[in-house]
Amino acid sequence: MALRPLCAIALLLRVSPVWSASVPVGDALRAELQAEWAREAATVRLPPNPSGEPQGAATFEDAAGAVDGVRNGSYGFHTIFSRDPWWQVDLQQPLELARVVVYNRGERPQRTDGMRVLVSLDGQTWTEVFRHSGPSFGGAYDGRPLVVDLTGKGVTARFVRCQMDKEISFHLDEVEVYGASDPQTNIALHKPADQSSAGRWSTSKLPPVSQLVDFEARAAKREAALRNPLLDFDDILFVKRHPGTFAHMCDQYYGSYARSGGGLYVLEDLRGDPRLRDLIDGRLPEGSYLSPDLSFDARRIAFAYVAVDPSRKPGFEAKPETCYHIYTVNVDGTDLRQVTNGPWDDFDPCWLPDGDLAFISSRRGGYCRCGARPVPTYTLHRMHPDGSAVRRLSSHETNEWHPSVANDGSLLYTRWDYVDRHTNLAHSLWRCQADGSLPFAIYGNYNVDKKPWGDWHPQPIPGSHKLMAIAGAHHGYAYGSLVMIDPRRGYDGAIPLERLTPEVPFPEAEGFPSEAYTTPFPLSEDLWLVSYSPQWSTRDASHTVTQGLYLQDRSGQRELLYRDPAISSEYALPLRPRLRPRASPDVQTADTREGRFALLNVYDSALPFPAGRIRELRVIQVLPKTTINADDPPISIARQVSARQLLGTVPVEEDGSAYFAAPAGLPVYFQAVGEDGMAMQTMRSLTYLQPGETVSCVGCHEPRDTTPTNHSPLALRRAASSIKPGPDGSLPFSYPRLVQPLLERHCVSCHGAQDAAGGVRLTGDHAGSDPYSFSYRALAKKDWVHWFDSVNGGEWVPLTTPGQFGARASRLTALLREGHEGVKLPPEDLERISLWIDLNVPFYGVYEPEQVAAQKRGEVASLDTLLP
Secondary structure, three states: OOOEEOOOOOEEOOOOOOOOOEEEOHHHHHHHHHHHHHHHHHOOOOOOOOOOOOOOOOHHHHHHHHOOOOOOOOOOOOOOOEEOOEEEEEEEEEEEEEEEEEEOOOOOHHHHOOOEEEEEOOOOOOEEEEEOOOOOOOOOOOOOOEEEEOOOOOOEEEEEEEEOOOEEOOOOOEEEEEEOOEEEEEOOOOOOEEEOOOOOOOOOOOOOHHHOOOHHHHHHHHHHHOOOOOOOOOOEEEEEEOOOOOOOOOHHHOHHHOOOOEEEEEEEOOOOOOEEEEOOOOOOOOEEEEEEEEOOOOOEEEEEEEEOOOOOOOOOOOOHHHOOEEEEEEOOOOOOEEOOOOOOOEEEEEEOOOOOEEEEEOOOOOEOOOOOOOOEOOEEEEEOOOOOOOEEOOOOOOOEEEEEEOOOOOEEEEEEOOOOOOHHHOEEEEEEOOOOOOOEEEEOOOOOOOOOOEEEEEEEOOOOOOEEEEEEOOOOOOOEEEEEEOHHHOOOOOOOEEEOOOOOOOOOOOOOOOOEEEEEEEOOOOEEEEEEEOOEOOOOOOEOOOOEEEEEEOOOOEEEEEOEOOEEEEEEEEOOOOOOOOOOOOOOOOOOOEEEEEEOOOOOOOOOOOOOOEEEEEEEEEEOOOOOOOOOOOOEOOOOOOEEEEEEEEEOOOOOOEEEEEEOOOOEEEEEEEOOOOEEEEOOOOEOOOOOOEEEEOOOOOOOOOOOOOOOOHHHHOOOEOOEOOOOOEOOEEHHHHOHHHHHHHOOOOEOOOOEHHHOOOOOOEOOOOOOEHHHHHHOOOOOOOOOOOOOOOOOOOOOOOOOOHHHHOHHHHHHHHOEOOEOOOHHHHHHHHHHHHOOOEOEOOOOHHHHHHHHOOOOOOOOOOOO
């Protein structure tokens, strides 16, 4: 259907009311429930094998092969090579025994020479009733099994064990046990069995699952779970969707990688006779649906949608027709409107307390630093519900995802935050006000435990200060294990984090599990809606079972509410009103383009500073990448880092305080600089200001559970400082202008092109097409200067120890400060060298080819094309 304009932004798709018919799904659900319960019964959680050998099955699964009634000369079970291996059967009640008959494996029957038969009443205390000696016994293949005759010996037992007294792999074909009361009936047949270990040769011998499930009892358990009083709703809103065609945490939300199929649905009467209602009902072309959100009054739905041509080959293409756009619709399916458009992916809409929508968008521009393909950056925005007054809330340099409204009205979201840090481990949880002010990390930004690698889909828990999220991978989609986070217990590491689904390892950090959760919606700390698949690859979202909608509790009980076997069901939301948090005031001021930072005491630090006074703060702007491929251009010898520039410095008072004005809307970080011009600490994260905003912090990475001392900081007794520009070559950054001139003045006479002392050439020319000069190649080496690598899979140094990085940790600065061959650099030149190293040894401070060429020639590059 052709779209016609309704206003400047919104597009009305149909005026007349639309009620789609509900389709009964009870019969299909019953079939899915039986399949689900059968999988449950068959699921075995394999404990770690102490030997480290891979396990083909659990010990009890493999051991069942010796009581399955099959005698064929093969092995019924197989332990690993180990000391004193054993196999046993539980007869489930004490019985007087007549005989035990043991069928050996046809191959290598000598391995069971010396086997013992033991019995027990409790499985703890064992009594030997037989020890084999003499020739090896046989089995089904020769009709000569071992027969242990216990008739008349008064042997009563519940457990019967076969055991070896040596280091060996133990295997038998079948074990039969006969009781004194009925000597012709094998009472061990299909009884529970176990063994000392399982290995690569172990396989499951359990009976068919259908024989293991009491469907009537399982249905009663489900009905009891659905009577939970927290289920104060009958209908659930959700989307059906296929995962995209490129398995990466960025690419999963590009419309051009979307797969066709799915829609926006309501599951009605979930406890009674469930029915399914299609809210779109063919009014949009075949496409992909994503991330619905329900208004606080439960009257209107926002969601993302992109039309998908199934014949189109997947590949990135930023066009209006290939991007996700945001739509809204009433809960009865009426008044469907498209509210965003353009060559940008807009998704993850989130209703704000004042009625506006927050959302994620690629419209800011910029690209990922580690891509070998177009990977546009997307960040947090907001707008009116008709699509007007679009405003960028976040000035962050890389990607952000999954906004939700916290209980206090602020926004929770995931940010990929890595300044001179490991690429893969920095997908952390953040919070900001609804106007984008006061962004700060609430969990995982420094990832001290190296897991989880990503925290996705953060959701507030009603009536709690805790959050729920998905612990997922970097290389993959936002699926994984379900966790709960208590920010009051810390903001990194394992202490604040509770694993709600410990059976699912953290993807990538702990391997790639074969099951996965996604899109949780907590009803309390003990109960939640969630999507789950028991057979799902967290590496690439390939699966044999689609994601279904579940109710799950803290004990691990999981009840299927709905599954479409052909397509995944995700983003379950109760279709009912919810408490609307208080809307916070907007700090933005229209008549200014700057804000203010207030630092109360730089020495109030989570890690102690080395001795010495902090003289000033460097204010450093990170420039969003405008070129597509990683290290194009090669900004630095440190790979996959951002271009940056020094906006300048601001003074720090004697008491450690600072107060200064700064441009709003720029991603910046700070460095605390000592009297010697070298940084003592660096931020390695980003912050920014909204116009008119004043942001204060207690100290430099201060502990979050502290409050400032009760005093009036010196810096706040005066007007805000202005940023003092740095030396030539720092704005924008340029090694040829910042560093090379001092090398020409002091060093090239000895380290020139013709006679480079020690083989160290410090000239500013380049070898052929080398992007770096001879001097940069000579100096930017790990054994001379300290720098951090951000390359995918590179070094992992999440926290910076004050005084142990950059210029302070470099041999070059120590050498130059002592004086080298009678050359003593003046303080201003030493500070230029220190600034270069502290900024992570960049060569260029720009991205575009013409800018790079200008800097390579030693010219000042224009910043006109840089993104804000």
